[in-house]
Amino acid sequence: xxxxxxxxxxxxxxxxxxxxxxxxxxxxxxxxxxxxxxxxxxxxxxxxxxxxxxxxxxxxxxxxxxxxxxxxxxxxxxxxxxxxxxxxxxxxxxxxxxxxxxxxxxxxxxxxxxxxxxxxxxxxxxxxxxxxxxxxxxxxxxxxxxxxxxxxxxxxxxxxxxxxxxxxxxxxxxxxxxxxxxxxxxxxxxxxxxxxxxxxxxxxxxxxxxxxxxxxxxxxxxxxxxxxxxxxxxxxxxxxxxxxxxxxxxxxxxxxxxxxxxxxxxxxxxxxxxxxxxxxxxxxxxxxxxxxxxxxxxxxxxxxxxxxxxxxxxxxxxxxxxxxxxxxxxxxxxxxxxxxxxxxxxxxxxxxxxxxxxxxxxxxxxxxxxxxxxxxxxxxxxxxxxxxxxxxxxxxxxxxxxxxxxxxxxxxxxxxxxxxxxxxxxxxxxxxxxxxxxxxxxxxxxxxxxxxxxxxxxxxxxxxxxxxxxxxxxxxxxxxxxxxxxxxxxxxxxxxxxxxxxxxxxxxxxxx
Amino acid sequence: xxxxxxxxxxxxxxxxxxxxxxxxxxxxxxxxxxxxxxxxxxxxxxxxxxxxxxxxxxxxxxxxxxxxxxxxxxxxxxxxxxxxxxxxxxxxxxxxxxxxxxxxxxxxxxxxxxxxxxxxxxxxxxxxxxxxxxxxxxxxxxxxxxxxxxxxxxxxxxxxxxxxxxxxxxxxxxxxxxxxxxxxxxxxxxxxxxxxxxxxxxxxxxxxxxxxxxxxxxxxxxxxxxxxx
Numbered sequence: 001x002x003x004x005x006x007x008x009x010x011x012x013x014x015x016x017x018x019x020x021x022x023x024x025x026x027x028x029x030x031x032x033x034x035x036x037x038x039x040x041x042x043x044x045x046x047x048x049x050x051x052x053x054x055x056x057x058x059x060x061x062x063x064x065x066x067x068x069x070x071x072x073x074x075x076x077x078x079x080x081x082x083x084x085x086x087x088x089x090x091x092x093x094x095x096x097x098x099x100x101x102x103x104x105x106x107x108x109x110x111x112x113x114x115x116x117x118x119x120x121x122x123x124x125x126x127x128x129x130x131x132x133x134x135x136x137x138x139x140x141x142x143x144x145x146x147x148x149x150x151x152x153x154x155x156x157x158x159x160x161x162x163x164x165x166x167x168x169x170x171x172x173x174x175x176x177x178x179x180x181x182x183x184x185x186x187x188x189x190x191x192x193x194x195x196x197x198x199x200x201x202x203x204x205x206x207x208x209x210x211x212x213x214x215x216x217x218x219x220x221x222x223x224x225x226x227x228x229x230x231x232x233x234x235x236x237x238x239x240x241x242x243x244x245x246x247x248x249x250x251x252x253x254x255x256x257x258x259x260x261x262x263x264x265x266x267x268x269x270x271x272x273x274x275x276x277x278x279x280x281x282x283x284x285x286x287x288x289x290x291x292x293x294x295x296x297x298x299x300x301x302x303x304x305x306x307x308x309x310x311x312x313x314x315x316x317x318x319x320x321x322x323x324x325x326x327x328x329x330x331x332x333x334x335x336x337x338x339x340x341x342x343x344x345x346x347x348x349x350x351x352x353x354x355x356x357x358x359x360x361x362x363x364x365x366x367x368x369x370x371x372x373x374x375x376x377x378x379x380x381x382x383x384x385x386x387x388x389x390x391x392x393x394x395x396x397x398x399x400x401x402x403x404x405x406x407x408x409x410x411x412x413x414x415x416x417x418x419x420x421x422x423x424x425x426x427x428x429x430x431x432x433x434x435x436x437x438x439x440x441x442x443x444x445x446x447x448x449x450x451x452x453x454x455x456x457x458x459x460x461x462x463x464x465x466x467x468x469x470x471x472x473x474x475x476x477x478x479x480x481x482x483x484x485x486x487x488x489x490x491x492x493x494x495x496x497x498x499x500x501x502x503x504x505x506x507x508x509x510x511x512x
Numbered sequence: 513x514x515x516x517x518x519x520x521x522x523x524x525x526x527x528x529x530x531x532x533x534x535x536x537x538x539x540x541x542x543x544x545x546x547x548x549x550x551x552x553x554x555x556x557x558x559x560x561x562x563x564x565x566x567x568x569x570x571x572x573x574x575x576x577x578x579x580x581x582x583x584x585x586x587x588x589x590x591x592x593x594x595x596x597x598x599x600x601x602x603x604x605x606x607x608x609x610x611x612x613x614x615x616x617x618x619x620x621x622x623x624x625x626x627x628x629x630x631x632x633x634x635x636x637x638x639x640x641x642x643x644x645x646x647x648x649x650x651x652x653x654x655x656x657x658x659x660x661x662x663x664x665x666x667x668x669x670x671x672x673x674x675x676x677x678x679x680x681x682x683x684x685x686x687x688x689x690x691x692x693x694x695x696x697x698x699x700x701x702x703x704x705x706x707x708x709x710x711x712x713x714x715x716x717x718x719x720x721x722x723x724x725x726x727x728x729x730x731x732x733x734x735x736x737x738x739x740x741x
Contacts, residue, residue, distance in 0.1 A: 436630075436634045436637075436638075437630075437634075438631065438634055438635075440587070440588050440591055440635075441588070441591075441592065441595075443588040444528065444535065444537075444588050444589065444592055445535055447537075447586060447588060447589070448537065448538075
């Protein structure tokens with residue numbers, strides 16, 4: 001049985017059907033006028049061979065103007081699967097996503113450079129020297145492969161995490177461009193049995209990571225049936241440009257038939273229009289261009305309609321994931337993906353705040369709630385991410401799990417039917433007839449059935465705000481829980497066949 | 513009646529099963545006799561009521577209190593157990609009286625005049641009854657004269673007053689003054705509670721204790737008993 005996710009019975013939609021149609025029509029126009037600039041020759045050739053108008057452009061770098069006719073897009077949308085399975089080391093953690101079913105899966109990610117440690121030094125009041133308080137202090141440092149192992153380990157045990165996107169860029173001294181991919185894949189797969197999605201640093205490592213996945217899944221056919229890994233590629237750089245290297249990676253991933261998220265991340269105000277109609281028409285065109293290319297490479301390639309739109313900050317022109325408009329754009333994208341009956345990769349929970357605290361809670365919870373309610377299938381909800389997309393804090397990930405428990409509970413379907421109402425009328429009449437007129441006695445059967453939402457798990461005693469300390473204790477508990485590593489024999493084969501994996505990641509060798 | 517039977521009473525108190533029709537915290541005792549039936553059986557088997565109270569009811573409530581403090585149990589669990597003990601005490605009361613065994617004390621409780629809110633008051637009443645006190649619930653919107661009359665006639669050791677509203681809490685002060693004027697104040701400990709009141713307010717009007725909830729009320733009474741002992 002795969003993971004159930006959470007079905008959003010009546011998803012929140014911002015756009016009317018007429019507005020969806022308008023966005024679609026505008027995207028079709030954009031794909032032919034102005035079209036896209038491709039910096040990747042193969043993409044231009046593939047599109048040209050299927051009827052796209054392609055013209056070489058003058059300039060220092062080779063590039064081609066590509067105009068994609070509507071019929072190519074329509075055909076691609078016909079061959080792109082409406083149902084995508086993302087497998088998992090533990091098959092019970094598989095995710096099955098239907099493009100027309102708003103069933104939400106919560107997923108971590110994405111890659112940050114900075115790992116945020118937390119400590120709780122004691123401060124003494126100047127006015128009252130006997131009064132001491134513990135204050136969380138956050139210390140940033142470069143992420144390492146050990147951090148990635150810890151993150152995968154904790155996310156394995158976070159109840160609300162359905163799938164894992166690596167949360168930290170591994171920057172150890174012995175990590176190079178060439179061995180980064182095999183190490184990040186192995187560290188994640190070895191410490192987490194949920195689905196693993198990742199980008200690729202070097203195309204030269206694609207076959208190594210696919211082979212690793214085959215070994216873990218139990219062979220080539222087993223990987224096809226249970227694709228324990230998938231890829232995310234930002235092949236389109238906004239506005240409307242096929243990037244050379246990521247497009248090359250995308251084409252090769254499609255050739256291997258593994259699931260892939262076609263992602264575009266325009267920034268409203270700089271690389272896309274600030275106005276909703278404009279950014280929506282553009283991002284939709286960019287994603288459709290990628291999907292079309294993928295289906296031409298290999299019809300039937302399982303793709304996710306990936307959308308990471310964001311609004312620019314007006315003070316720095318950096319990303320403002322905490323802005324309200326960012327959530328609006330994401331919700332619109334969910335609706336567009338559903339219009340095409342494709343599973344959607346959407347974004348929530350990325351905040352502008354640099355450390356855990358009130359701002360981070362407010363920003364992330366706002367977008368987590370509203371975007372979840374729009375019903376994306378694969379919600380990259382930024383467990384633990386801070387400072388837009390540049391910092392990861394394990395403590396924050398533990399806090400986020402509690403937030404998502406609340407959201408998950410909220411999405412439960414109401415039970416109001418004839419038998420339930422008859423039982424309630426009986427209860428009301430019964431209680432009103434008693435001298436105390438209290439319904440408390442009827443709570444008990446519900447108390448341990450999971451029908452009542454829990455208290456906030458990090459509530460302090462009295463007026464003390466112990467949230468961080470309690471979450472930290474929880475984090476340590478999760479780290480102390482064992483994880484199911486890849487078995488000894490498979491680990492040995494992986495180290496034998498796949499070059500470049502750091503020996504210290506071998507669970508069995510380092511233990512002996 | 514064996515020790516096992518007393519242990520069963522204790523277990524049923526822990527599970528909050530007043531009668532055989534009640535569900536516990538799990539299905540392990542479903543359909544078996546609850547506290548009421550078990551206490552009746554124990555009396556029929558000539559078990560001393562003191563043994564039933566100390567080794568069955570009180571011991572069970574102690575475990576419930578521990579489970580509550582570790583957050584394994586919630587208020588509804590605590591109330592179910594207290595209700596079961598309260599029902600057992602109703603059965604035991606005539607036996608205790610005929611044996612000249614004193615209860616832990618008489619407790620009058622009321623929501624003051626002008627206020628009809630009674631959730632908190634009812635919960636406190638259940639908990640105190642479960643803790644072994646003889647509780648007299650005077651109801652809601654109770655006029656000062658009725659409370660004073662009750663104290664005069666029933667001579668309770670304790671009086672609990674409840675108010676939810678800032679507009680009615682002043683009635684508590686009026687009542688305490690009326691008790692003083694009737695020369696009854698020294699005979700009764702006055703405990704106050706409710707959303708509108710506070711420790712400061714209790715001191716201001718001359719109440720003997722402020723109780724933030726029912727558990728605080730139980731603790732306050734235990735503190736009075738210890739002080740008197």
